[in-house]
Amino acid sequence: DQQVKQNSPSLSVQEGRISILNCDYTNSMFDYFLWYKKYPAEGPTFLISISSIKDKNEDGRFTVFLNKSAKHLSLHIVPSQPGDSAVYFCAARLWAGNTPLVFGKGTRLSVIA
Amino acid sequence: NAGVTQTPKFQVLKTGQSMTLQCAQDMNHNSMYWYRQDPGMGLRLIYYSASEGTTDKGEVPNGYNVSRLNKREFSLRLESAAPSQTSVYFCASSEFDTMTGAGANVLTFGAGSRLTVL
Numbered sequence: 001d002q003q004v005k006q007n008s009p010s011l012s013v014q015e016g017r018i019s020i021l022n023c024d025y026t027n028s029m030f031d032y033f034l035w036y037k038k039y040p041a042e043g044p045t046f047l048i049s050i051s052s053i054k055d056k057n058e059d060g061r062f063t064v065f066l067n068k069s070a071k072h073l074s075l076h077i078v079p080s081q082p083g084d085s086a087v088y089f090c091a092a093r094l095w096a097g098n099t100p101l102v103f104g105k106g107t108r109l110s111v112i113a
Numbered sequence: 114n115a116g117v118t119q120t121p122k123f124q125v126l127k128t129g130q131s132m133t134l135q136c137a138q139d140m141n142h143n144s145m146y147w148y149r150q151d152p153g154m155g156l157r158l159i160y161y162s163a164s165e166g167t168t169d170k171g172e173v174p175n176g177y178n179v180s181r182l183n184k185r186e187f188s189l190r191l192e193s194a195a196p197s198q199t200s201v202y203f204c205a206s207s208e209f210d211t212m213t214g215a216g217a218n219v220l221t222f223g224a225g226s227r228l229t230v231l
């Protein structure tokens with residue numbers, strides 16, 4: 001039973017346009033959400049996060065939006081650059097002490113020049 | 114600025130052979146994790162160690178054992194490798210905020226170990 005779902009395995013966007021990556025979750029007890037970015041042959045790296053008490057967090061070109069009622073979050077990248085081409089993982093944390101993150105299956109973003 | 118170091122980076126095994134993947138972090142983090150990544154499956158947790166001296170099973174622990182040797186090191190052992198264990202393995206660490214319990218639980222990942230079992 002997948003608790004964190006990224007329903008789009010891949011996404012192609014033209015350089016300069018907006019990229020929107022989506023993530024849905026099923027467990028209302030998740031209290032913290034993160035996005036990781038992964039290049040080939042490298043480990044994932046932390047990109048941006050958001051607490052469940054907020055609905056938006058912005059860091060430069062990256063913005064994460066959280067809609068708790070819909071159990072949905074999205075990552076916006078504006079403007080998209082070729083260097084943003086990577087696999088993006090959505091992750092969530094269940095507040096029950098020190099519990100591990102639950103990851104989605106990832107979305108491969110290709111930014112076309 | 115080593116962060117999380119995994120060895121080896123690549124390994125080819127025959128079915129039934131054993132091996133240990135090593136992981137060390139130099140950030141003084143309390144928690145360490147082993148994930149595997151397979152095509153279309155995302156990152157799946159094998160085992161984790163919330164703190165030195167403790168280990169717990171994750172989503173896919175069968176066929177693996179772990180040892181939290183000290184605060185820095187967390188190893189993953191395959192006792193009898195199977196082709197289904199062909200994967201890329203990632204070690205990660207994090208610092209859990211015991212005061213607030215919320216917010217930062219950001220994982221720092223190693224570069225990965227690609228294992229092929231023939």
